[in-house]
Amino acid sequence: MATADKQRIRTDRADFLAYRTLCPTCAAPVGPRFVTREHLDIPPDPPYAATVRCPKGGETFEVLFLEAR
Numbered sequence: 001m002a003t004a005d006k007q008r009i010r011t012d013r014a015d016f017l018a019y020r021t022l023c024p025t026c027a028a029p030v031g032p033r034f035v036t037r038e039h040l041d042i043p044p045d046p047p048y049a050a051t052v053r054c055p056k057g058g059e060t061f062e063v064l065f066l067e068a069r
């Protein structure tokens with residue numbers, strides 16, 4: 001499957017950690033337990049983004065974290 005097929009969503013890190021972020025395809029709640037890869041390339045507060053696998057449908061998507069203030 002092409003990388004371009006992967007969906008990308010933005011979420012607040014606190015929401016993600018509390019499983020208040022929803023899968024863009026089926027709206028299942030996702031959180032840290034379903035991360036398959038963290039992207040640590042942007043300092044100083046990693047992870048900046050993560051690849052998440054939906055626990056319901058099994059699809060993967062990118063989660064970009066909004067900057068916490």
Ligand SMILES: [Zn+2]
Pocket residue numbers: 023024025026027028054055056057058059
């Ligand atoms: Zn899903």
